[in-house]
């Protein structure tokens with residue numbers, strides 16, 4: 001197969017995640033991320049991420065495949081690899097110049113229960129406990145059938161990745177999980193870059209054609225049977241026939257219009273998402289009569305840089321940072337769930353706040369080095385100097401820090417009832433501030449599927465030949481996604497989509 005080389009913009013973070021930062025159901029995955037530019041800058045210290053991967057030459061695009069996979073994120077590449085393993089000849093079509101999507105940005109890890117790595121470390125977990133934890137996190141609004149399939153196939157997904165040289169054997173606590181369950185690369189670094197690089201390497205080794213700059217604009221059907229897609233590749237339109245189509249185009253966190261349509265209250269929010277997360281798959285499936293669920297369940301993250309959507313990891317608060325308003329005063333329990341902290345910030349007159357922390361915290365939370373490189377961290381040798389830098393009342397900020405340090409000493413937050421992440425005071429200069437406000441983070445709703453990843457129509461009937469997996473689907477997370485479950489979702493249901501679509505294609509040739 002003729003190939004051409006492109007730079008892979010992997011987010012191969014140097015960030016080592018801190019388990020002690022994970023203290024609430026929502027802060028589970030510690031989703032530090034960056035712009036793609038910064039990602040490239042951090043590849044040196046990455047865990048095994050290569051800088052170059054191969055994509056198929058556009059001239060090799062054929063008119064017919066067994067299985068067309070739309071979108072080259074974690075779900076799409078998992079689907080393709082599983083399909084190939086089961087005898088299909090799939091093709092992956094990706095609209096951006098590189099593979100990875102939101103998957104590249106994920107950093108916390110992948111949840112799984114009853115894994116060999118947990119067993120090795122004598123971590124007692126069960127699929128039932130994973131099920132219960134997720135249900136509790138989603139306030140029992142999760143699709144229980146999808147959830148059952150999900151937990152029961154999580155350990156197998158970890159083994160499958162390991163067999164391909166993608167080893168997630170560093171296990172930690174994450175919020176919402178009652179035991180150590182979040183699986184990360186051996187060195188504790190970000191999962192996303194490592195996973196995308198590993199999947200892409202396997203896609204290449206298995207000679208699975210993967211076309212970038214290939215925008216799928218429509219899913220075709222004939223007499224109720226899906227039979228291919230329309231694409232635009234380098235500006236040219238082309239029809240590609242297929243025995244089955246698996247849609248893995250990710251969520252709609254970067255599509256302002258769709259966000260506003262489903263959640264008018266989130267109008268104008270910045271997004272942490274990849275530019276490819278525009279809900280294309282959801283729209284194309286809706287055109288075919290596909291059903292959607294939970295479209296208004298959009299996860300907002302409270303600490304996002306407004307200029308570029310960079311997410312400030314919850315580890316910073318988990319390690320002891322406080323939030324102050326423009327008066328220099330605390331205003332909320334910083335360790336409350338994402339939705340509540342976000343709301344409290346939005347209710348401030350300026351609709352933004354400052355994360356305040358000291359040098360000792362910056363040492364504990366390695367992410368801060370990256371934020372400093374990004375130029376988003378203000379500093380002062382003393383609290384007074386910091387207050388001057390960010391234009392807050394000096395005396396008030398000093399008083400707030402003094403009160404906070406007393407609160408930590410007494411382990412009693414009488415003002416806001418914070419109970420966790422109070423192990424360290426903020427006394428060691430220099431002192432730091434990062435201005436943040438809420439941002440769109442994850443779209444939990446999407447197209448309705450069954451456990452075979454078959455897409456269902458408004459009458460809950462299967463749309464023949466059409467499969468979907470990953471963030472474009474809805475139901476699994478209910479109204480609150482537990483951190484670490486999205487990466488598990490894309491591998492588990494991505495594989496299932498590859499497998500089921502292959503069986504369908506083989507039976508309906």
Ligand SMILES: Cc1cc2nc3c(=O)[nH]c(=O)nc-3n(C[C@H](O)[C@H](O)[C@H](O)COP(=O)(O)OP(=O)(O)OC[C@H]3O[C@@H](n4cnc5c(N)ncnc54)[C@H](O)[C@@H]3O)c2cc1C
Nearest residue numbers: 071073075095101102103108216250276470471484486487
């Ligand atoms: C900053 C950040 C940090 C996160 N951290 C974590 C974490 O630590 N743990 C966790 O579990 N979850 C995390 N998440 C969530 C998780 O990363 C995503 O939900 C998941 O990776 C989505 O995978 P996917 O394969 O469904 O979609 P994506 O990875 O987004 O891939 C979809 C692909 O489809 C392509 N595409 C879209 N439309 C078309 C089209 N019309 N034609 C062709 N291609 C198309 C896109 O360009 C993209 O490449 C994080 C998310 C963000 C934004």
